[in-house]
Amino acid sequence: MAKGDPGVTTTRGRRAAPRSKRTTAKGAGDPELVQLLTPEGERIDSVTGPDGVEYRVDFTDDEYRGLYRDLVLVRKLDAEATALQRQGELGLWASLLGQEAAQVGSGRALRTQDMAFPTYREHGVLYCRGIDPIMPLGLFRGVDQGGWDPNEFKFNMYTIVIGAQTLHATGYAMGVAMDGKTGGDDGEAVIAYFGDGATSQGDVNEAFVWSSVFNAPLVFFCQNNQYAISEPLERQTRVPLYRRAAGFGFPGVRVDGNDVLATYAVTRHALDNARHGQGPSLIEAYTYRMGAHTTSDDPTRYRIASEVEAWQAKDPIARMKAFLEKQQLADADFFASVDEQAKAESVHLRERVLAMPDPEPVTMFDHVYPGGSPELDEQRAQFARYQASFEGSGH
Amino acid sequence: MTTETLTLGKALNTGLRRALENDPKVVIMGEDVGKLGGVFRITDGLQKDFGDQRVIDTPLAESGIIGTAVGLAIRGYRPVCEIQFDGFVYPAYDQIVSQVAKMHYRSRGKLSIPMVIRIPYGGGIGAVEHHSESPEAYFAHTAGLKVVSCANPQDAYVMIQQAIASDDPIVFLEPKRRYWEKGPVELDAPLDQAYPLHAARVVRPGTAATVLAYGPMVRTCLDAATAAAEDGRELEVVDLRTLSPLDLAPVFESVRRTGRCVVVHEAPGNLGLGAEIAARVTEECFYSLEAPVLRVTGYDTPYPAARVEEEYLPDLDRVLDAVDRAFGW
Numbered sequence: 001m002a003k004g005d006p007g008v009t010t011t012r013g014r015r016a017a018p019r020s021k022r023t024t025a026k027g028a029g030d031p032e033l034v035q036l037l038t039p040e041g042e043r044i045d046s047v048t049g050p051d052g053v054e055y056r057v058d059f060t061d062d063e064y065r066g067l068y069r070d071l072v073l074v075r076k077l078d079a080e081a082t083a084l085q086r087q088g089e090l091g092l093w094a095s096l097l098g099q100e101a102a103q104v105g106s107g108r109a110l111r112t113q114d115m116a117f118p119t120y121r122e123h124g125v126l127y128c129r130g131i132d133p134i135m136p137l138g139l140f141r142g143v144d145q146g147g148w149d150p151n152e153f154k155f156n157m158y159t160i161v162i163g164a165q166t167l168h169a170t171g172y173a174m175g176v177a178m179d180g181k182t183g184g185d186d187g188e189a190v191i192a193y194f195g196d197g198a199t200s201q202g203d204v205n206e207a208f209v210w211s212s213v214f215n216a217p218l219v220f221f222c223q224n225n226q227y228a229i230s231e232p233l234e235r236q237t238r239v240p241l242y243r244r245a246a247g248f249g250f251p252g253v254r255v256d257g258n259d260v261l262a263t264y265a266v267t268r269h270a271l272d273n274a275r276h277g278q279g280p281s282l283i284e285a286y287t288y289r290m291g292a293h294t295t296s297d298d299p300t301r302y303r304i305a306s307e308v309e310a311w312q313a314k315d316p317i318a319r320m321k322a323f324l325e326k327q328q329l330a331d332a333d334f335f336a337s338v339d340e341q342a343k344a345e346s347v348h349l350r351e352r353v354l355a356m357p358d359p360e361p362v363t364m365f366d367h368v369y370p371g372g373s374p375e376l377d378e379q380r381a382q383f384a385r386y387q388a389s390f391e392g393s394g395h
Numbered sequence: 396m397t398t399e400t401l402t403l404g405k406a407l408n409t410g411l412r413r414a415l416e417n418d419p420k421v422v423i424m425g426e427d428v429g430k431l432g433g434v435f436r437i438t439d440g441l442q443k444d445f446g447d448q449r450v451i452d453t454p455l456a457e458s459g460i461i462g463t464a465v466g467l468a469i470r471g472y473r474p475v476c477e478i479q480f481d482g483f484v485y486p487a488y489d490q491i492v493s494q495v496a497k498m499h500y501r502s503r504g505k506l507s508i509p510m511v512i513r514i515p516y517g518g519g520i521g522a523v524e525h526h527s528e529s530p531e532a533y534f535a536h537t538a539g540l541k542v543v544s545c546a547n548p549q550d551a552y553v554m555i556q557q558a559i560a561s562d563d564p565i566v567f568l569e570p571k572r573r574y575w576e577k578g579p580v581e582l583d584a585p586l587d588q589a590y591p592l593h594a595a596r597v598v599r600p601g602t603a604a605t606v607l608a609y610g611p612m613v614r615t616c617l618d619a620a621t622a623a624a625e626d627g628r629e630l631e632v633v634d635l636r637t638l639s640p641l642d643l644a645p646v647f648e649s650v651r652r653t654g655r656c657v658v659v660h661e662a663p664g665n666l667g668l669g670a671e672i673a674a675r676v677t678e679e680c681f682y683s684l685e686a687p688v689l690r691v692t693g694y695d696t697p698y699p700a701a702r703v704e705e706e707y708l709p710d711l712d713r714v715l716d717a718v719d720r721a722f723g724w
């Protein structure tokens with residue numbers, strides 16, 4: 001799907017009264033959940049969120065198909081990475097299985113100039129930012145610590161320390177505002193990704209305070225996948241997470257995170273508000289982590305099969321496919337070609353991962369200080385001599 | 396006497412179980428310690444048997460874990476906090492350094508904080524960043540905290556119970572890459588007759604040089620000593636066990652006999668524990684030393700990507716190399 005403007009309409013101005021009558025989703029169940037595509041693949045024209053904003057999308061047929069392609073590709077690449085870990089080629093992998101729509105919907109809602117601050121699971125957003133999907137695999141293989149240029153792609157490094165990136169995003173967004181880069185359609189917005197568990201961290205709460213007080217152009221995007229490793233949501237909060245925003249003085253909305261259209265609409269709206277100078281907001285993308293937390297986790301210890309099955313029925317890809325079929329936007333050939341492309345890309349990814357060389361040990365001394373350090377240079381030289389002393393000794 | 400062969404991880408688990416059984420005020424708290432049994436399964440089965448009031452899954456907030464444990468301790472409980480990985484202790488650093496460590500002092504002894512902060516630490520397991528660090532010097536530098544590290548299953552089993560029974564706040568460092576190594580554990584030896592918590596121990600006697608280590612490096616140094624013995628050099632290996640306070644009397648005694656001293660740790664060398672030890676040994680044993688006290692440590696870089704960690708971590712060769720240098724002086 002093309003970057004730039006894909007023709008979405010959302011009501012701007014968060015305090016505006018809903019423009020049209022409230023059209024809640026048929027069978028959507030939870031009135032707090034913004035949804036534009038039901039699990040059965042039914043389109044809902046528009047929906048008014050609890051924030052009083054009317055959300056709708058208006059994509060071209062090609063764009064709908066593009067979103068579907070994104071979802072399938074991202075899932076397939078993720079599956080390949082999981083397989084690579086199982087075969088010992090990666091030390092660890094944090095799978096996004098089940099969260100594709102939350103990531104693609106929000107990732108595609110970003111404009112070129114927007115900056116994203118991810119955790120360690122945002123492979124789908126990374127993909128949407130145009131970064132080579134092999135990039136995060138270096139980190140998990142242990143050959144580097146993330147190899148892309150955050151400024152070039154406007155996508156920061158992965159952050160493993162839970163919640164830390166939300167403060168970085170806040171500061172960055174404050175800088176955007178200080179640079180006068182908000183206030184119009186070409187304004188910059190910032191998005192910070194984090195999980196439900198992260199909302200317990202002090203850093204995240206401080207980020208809420210700061211962004212609010214400084215009116216930072218920031219969207220907090222919480223993927224509530226229901227678990228922080230083994231701990232269910234109830235161990236982090238007693239209120240729906242999106243409602244916390246009110247206490248910090250900015251709007252919050254919960255979106256069906258398995259619905260790529262609603263996620264797109266809600267994120268685009270929040271980003272546009274931010275870029276126009278209207279400050280932060282919180283999006284809670286209500287979703288589910290279908291797989292393990294990471295490949296070293298055993299989810300059968302803490303959750304039951306029926307719960308997983310119930311979420312299976314809300315699968316983000318299946319519903320998009322049902323929609324495309326119902327609307328006759330795509331035929332069997334299209335679906336086959338997407339699958340084929342996904343397969344080809346994942347095979348390619350695998351080949352390249354297997355070819356990823358280990359770093360030269362001496363490179364561990366690189367980039368410790370931008371200005372270098374005579375002491376470290378000496379250590380590096382000693383290390384090189386030490387390494388050389390083994391050469392030819394069969395070590 | 397029941398002696399069983401346990402992994403270091405299982406020995407800790409058994410020690411924690413014993414502590415929960417013996418004292419109803421002991422509570423375990425941390426992220427994922429309940430149903431999951433912790434990411435390393437050190438608390439495996441404990442919540443099932445003691446309930447979720449004694450083995451508490453906390454919100455994902457390290458400052459919160461330590462800060463609330465301070466309150467629980469003041470209230471008369473004995474919290475045993477698990478920090479999931481070394482690199483995640485820093486959000487709690489302020490609570491540990493400014494509050495836990497100083498509470499007793501500030502209250503002129505009216506309050507004590509009998510807390511244990513368990514941290515799986517160190518590298519060698521091929522993990523991603525923030526999962527392989529050795530933060531011991533930060534804590535050892537803070538007055539009011541005690542810092543210990545176990546190196547074998549027997550010590551793991553006993554030391555964790557001693558730490559919990561102690562009225563001092565204790566940072567308890569667990570050498571995560573040794574969790575799966577097995578050894579004999581005497582299960583019912585009485586705690587009050589056990590080897591003291593804050594005491595170093597010679598774990599391999601020798602005459603040629605004194606090698607000091609703790610935690611994960613003890614195994615490495617014992618292996619180095621075995622290799623050196625094949626070359627006719629008997630190294631004395633001392634497991635420091637306690638990092639704050641340091642128990643250096645047996646070290647001085649050893650160095651006076653051997654005349655040579657090598658300190659080994661994974662943490663970066665710059666201002667690390669080895670620097671303190673080298674200074675103290677030099678002061679005390681100056682006239683017995685045949686060579687300067689040498690250090691084998693991690694480099695002064697952030698912990699590197701896993702594929703080069705074997706090069707970063709002190710290994711048998713680097714230990715033996717240092718011993719050679721001590722002899723070449």
Ligand SMILES: Cc1ncc(C[n+]2csc(CCOP(=O)(O)OP(=O)(O)O)c2C)c(N)n1
Binds near residue numbers: 121162198455457
């Ligand atoms: C400060 C900190 N504490 C603990 C961890 C270990 N850890 C890694 S992921 C995770 C759970 C995160 O849950 P959540 O924020 O919901 O994100 P999710 O992984 O579900 O996307 C934990 C406890 C960490 N990375 N950082």
